[in-house]
Amino acid sequence: MSNRVVNILVPVISVILGLLVGAIVMLVSGYDPILGYTALWNGIFGDAYAIGETIRQITPYLLAGLSVAFAFRTGLFNIGVEGQLLVGWFAASYVGIAFDLPMYIHLPFAIIAAALAGAAWAFIPGLLKAKLQVHEVIVTIMMNYIALHTTNALIKVVSDGGDNTGTINASASLKSAFFESITDYSRLHYGIFIALAMVLLMWFILEKTTTGYELKSVGFNKHASEYAGMNVNKNIILSMVIAGAFAGLAGAMEALGTFQYANVKGGFTGIGFDGIAVALLGANTPLGVIFGAVLFGSLKYGALNMPNEAGIPVEIVSIVIAIIIFFVACGYVIRYFLEKANKKKEAK
Template identity: 65%
Template sequence: MSSRLKNILVPIIAVLLGIILGTIIMFLTGYDAFAAYRALWNGAFGDIYYTGEVIRQVTPYILAGLAVAFAFRTGLFNIGVEGQLIVGWLAAVWVGVAFELPKIIHLPLAVLAAALAGAFWAFIPGYLKARFRVHEVIVTIMMNYVALHVANYVVRSVLSENSDRTEKIFDSATLRSPFLEGLTDYSRLHWGIVIALICVFIMWFILEKTSKGYELRAVGFNQHASQYAGMNVNSNIILSMVISGAFAGLAGAMEGLGTFGYAAIKGGFTGVGFDGIAVALLGGNGPIGIIFAALLFGALKVGSLNMPLESGVPNELVDIIIALIVFFVATSYMIRWVIDRISNKGAK
């Protein structure tokens, strides 16, 4: 069996195993699994409104997944996507409420501010990794908390007068569209999905079609060999983190300029940045795989809200299924071993 086919089969098998084990857990705890999955489907695709909400949820998942995957493809583990998303969200809303400009200028400016904020937040661990060899996992985890509390301070003390949320952004900075909302029975679907799909192409193009992308992947594969070949390892590490952070910042813009239209005090993390790790993992760190993984996670998250209403099954069981899927993807070497055994027997 070819390695390409194996790479496709592993996440599919992981999803199936997660669903099967989730079904067993439902039966053992006395819930009707078939009713739960029917409610899940109806809550995700049973109505045009729910479908719009799924696509809306998929949008930041794609960008967060790209942020994690880009860093991983270049040998780095960016756990700070959540923090980069938060500062991107804050920067986008800041521009959205501070100016009132023509939409053709204001919206791109707000989106660009989010990308730059995320890129800057990722530059710090990238620089520390390149200059002092400080492990990026430790720094990015800590910077998540810094981002959360700094954003809360700015919302309360700078962008509002001791309020828990900012004013709504000007219409000239919003990604929301009356056309899309009317098309999906007034869901919160916005044009951010177009930006997310463009970023999918950008990631593919950078990594697969440019010499700089080759350098980034080479540094991730073997830093010493890359340095021996004349590549600037330190600058490539920083650049990789900056691009990853820009994707994460854009994920924040999708929330600030699209879904909500404001920034608010957060009692905890949004979870989107951390879910991006699972999306990238399930998608095999590839652009196309990330789209399908984000669609699955978005459908599960939105559809699960209907489970308690229609079937009486707590939506926390979906989180268990997601955790099981991630577990099986993380232990994919076991699935690969089984596939190899089966294919070897078939060859004999």
């Protein structure tokens, strides 16, 4: 059995096992798993609207997953994606409202502002890690809360005490009349192309540039990299800045594509924290992040249909989704058993 076959079988077996155990949970709880999974399928692929909304849900997950994966590939654990996303969301909204420019200037300006805001927010833990050896996990977690309350306060200032910034100008919007027409007026927008372009950009940076080689080297072994003449501190900061830019772009997708405004939030969006799971599911590779985002986004949106169509309580739905993701995350165990079975077969 070749490595390519194993790579294909691992996620397939993981998903099947997750679905089977999820079905057992539904049966034990007194619900019909066939009806439950039919509702899940319809929630994802049932009609043009569902497909459009599913792809829309996948878009920010792609960018949040890239943010976590990029930092991880360079030896850092970015738990601050949520905060970086929130400041990017606010920056994109503010630029979208405060300026009146032609679309070909306004939209890129708003997107770049979100990326810069996320990068600036991630620069702080990167600098503290590089200069003072302060652990990035602690700093990024704390900065999530600072971002939440800071953006809420800024929204109130911008809106004169209101709960949202107001609708952004059409010249800064990612909304698509074409996508609306083919998906029965879903909120699918052009941001999906930006997210996929960022997947290619991450691959290009890490695999085809000297900077990417240095970033990965520092991630593998800081001391050896320093001995080889690389600037370790610069690469640590650069890694966090790039990761933060990806997270800021995820915020821009929500601001300019899905919601068209920034609003005061009583808690976190969850997208940044889900991005950790997306990156882990995708083994922190660009192609893997696509798989993780598609799986996570599809399950998250499709599951909303299970209580409505199959009458399954939200709590059971959450358990089923968590079990499926758990088995996919345990793909390394499945890979171990497949490779062990393959060695036995070759020995015989």
